[in-house]
Amino acid sequence: MSAAGSVLVIGGASDIGRAIARVYAEAGRPVVLAARNASRLQTDATDIQLRGGVPVTLLDLDILDSSTFPAFLDAVGDLPGTVISVVGLLGDQAQSSIDPAIAETVMRTNYIGPALLLGEIANRMERRGSGTIIGISSVAGDRGRASNYIYGSAKAGFTAFLSGLRNRLATKGVHVVTIKPGFVDTQMTKGMKLPPLLTASPLEVANAVAASEQRRRDIVYVRPIWRVVMGVIGAVPEKIFKTRMKS
Numbered sequence: 001m002s003a004a005g006s007v008l009v010i011g012g013a014s015d016i017g018r019a020i021a022r023v024y025a026e027a028g029r030p031v032v033l034a035a036r037n038a039s040r041l042q043t044d045a046t047d048i049q050l051r052g053g054v055p056v057t058l059l060d061l062d063i064l065d066s067s068t069f070p071a072f073l074d075a076v077g078d079l080p081g082t083v084i085s086v087v088g089l090l091g092d093q094a095q096s097s098i099d100p101a102i103a104e105t106v107m108r109t110n111y112i113g114p115a116l117l118l119g120e121i122a123n124r125m126e127r128r129g130s131g132t133i134i135g136i137s138s139v140a141g142d143r144g145r146a147s148n149y150i151y152g153s154a155k156a157g158f159t160a161f162l163s164g165l166r167n168r169l170a171t172k173g174v175h176v177v178t179i180k181p182g183f184v185d186t187q188m189t190k191g192m193k194l195p196p197l198l199t200a201s202p203l204e205v206a207n208a209v210a211a212s213e214q215r216r217r218d219i220v221y222v223r224p225i226w227r228v229v230m231g232v233i234g235a236v237p238e239k240i241f242k243t244r245m246k247s
């Protein structure tokens, strides 16, 4: 194992998660992919293992079932050097706004589940005195919008959680990174018409994640133009935003 230790990817079945696994494996880091029904990832795991020449382990995890987290962490074994949370659920805003059960699943998948698991991992890293935690959040959390505020509010919670964790652990040897990808061409956005200038590939996100760890960045907009876009959107007064920028 490399000095930096293994990498745990939570949400390892996602397009971005598998790209992250590939990038880290090719850098010589053993990978643990955690996902629902993880055995379906066997072909990907074998491919990543062959390319990187490092072990790739598959573990089952449902981020909605926090009662399984202690057993999951036992199954991971030695605490990884890096833990990356990629898990997420966009959901359907129209359905989420009328069905509390659907809204709850979106909120728990994007915020409560990842925050509870990363919180426990953070405590263990703090005791060890080292580690990196990387959370994939979203620009959707930077400002509530009519079109996606259930998902966006959960990402806002996750962003705030990562920010607080980063501040708490800054002097404890544990580094926390928040990644805001902007649009990414994945299963989540399949069928959507995305502007090419604002849309990253899963590999681009994966490379940004790896670079953020190496350069010890705090908050990363994968395409820097998103920082400008969200700066402008954030500056629009609510009075104007609520009537003229409904999308």
Ligand SMILES: NC(=O)c1ccc[n+]([C@@H]2O[C@H](COP(=O)([O-])OP(=O)(O)OC[C@H]3O[C@@H](n4cnc5c(N)ncnc54)[C@H](OP(=O)(O)O)[C@@H]3O)[C@@H](O)[C@H]2O)c1
Pocket: 011, 012, 013, 014, 015, 016, 017, 035, 036, 061, 062, 063, 064, 085, 086, 087, 088, 089, 090, 109, 136, 137, 138, 139, 180, 181, 182, 183, 184, 185, 186, 187, 188, 189
């Ligand atoms: N695509 C974008 O434009 C975009 C933009 C900003 C941020 N993001 C974020 O990037 C991350 C990855 O998304 P993606 O674009 O790669 O889409 P994706 O392929 O749909 O990935 C989402 C992953 O979350 C997993 N997941 C959902 N509920 C889960 C649960 N209860 N337990 C365990 N895993 C669960 C899904 O697993 P299953 O395969 O089992 O369903 C899926 O692998 C997400 O956090 C997303 O919010 C994406």
